[in-house]
Amino acid sequence: VAVHHLSWNVSKRLNLGLFEAVITDNRARDGFDPSFYNPIIFYRAVEFTRGSESGNAMIGLNGKYKVSDNFSLYTQFVLDELTVGRFFDGDGYWGNKFAFQIGGKYYNAFKVQNLFLQGEFNVARPYTFSHFEDATLNYAHFNQPLGHLWGSNFWEAVGVAQYRKDRWFANAKLVLGKKGFDFENNPTSFGGDLYQPNDNRTGNTGVELLQGNETSIFIGDLQAGYIVNPSTNLRFFAGLTLRNFDPTTQSANFNKDNTTWFTVGLKTDLFNWYFDF
Secondary structure, eight states: OEEEEEEEEOSSSEEEEEEEEEEEOTTSTTOSOGGGGOTTSOHHHHHHHHOGGGEEEEEEEEEEEESSSSEEEEEEEEEEEOOHHHHSSSSOOTTOEEEEEEEEEEETGGGOTTEEEEEEEEEEOTTTTOOSSOGGGSSEETTEESSOTTOSSEEEEEEEEEEEETTEEEEEEEEEEEEEEOOTTOOOBOSOOTTSOGGGBSOSSOOOTTOSEEEEEEEEEEEEEEEEETTTTEEEEEEEEEEEEEESSOBTTBOOEEEEEEEEEEEOOTTOOOOOO
16 A cells, blocks of 8 residues: 655645555565655556556545644545436446544633543445445555445444543543445445445435445443553543444344443553654
8 A cells, every 4th residue: 555645834824734645465467666755746547557457546635623722623525436427317336435523622621621522523425435346456454444434334423521630531432323334145235334345335415424224323422531651651540331233134144233341450561662753
């Protein structure tokens, strides 16, 4: 994989960025093209000369705006594939593969020292980050999606709150969303599994967000504790995690599930080493 990112501080409060990436197959006859090391090219030009079967390229935009010294907004837009003539015709063309993110961060929220709040919303169209025929060219590694943990064909809303008072701390996180999964014993790809080739798609048109086995997901996590030794981050903590997984269509290996975890522990960062400098 090769990645380029251009970041521009337009002003003291506004930052804009352009990024692009390509995943290539090391089994290809010509291997990794040295042209990808050029930081000012567009990968699509190189991909066209090599053939679309030899790589999977995408481009994107990102931005951040500091509304105040304590509050900032951020966004990202990823374009995996686009047919301009089919983007606004409303027929749900499968090749319009994109994802976007919008969020905000609030430091020392409401003038409360060490109170941090964050809200975020994510959407990924079906078949985004995937590829046709060869799953080795999808945006995943070690069976884990690189773009988002849920892969594609989903929407997600996230809320985070963190507070610290002296050595006491508390963290809370809520995740609410929906995702369209594939059906068991059905070879058709509904666009949520990056390891399913696009050739197995439902069709060229009529592709909708959350198509397939629409599933509601809720995750709530609460943790609180006390920092015993700040230098090693030695801390006692207790936590509670709730998870609800509710598919529209249930089966033997894919059914409704409610999970509750209660955790008590002691942890520290004995070897907090960094070598990326």
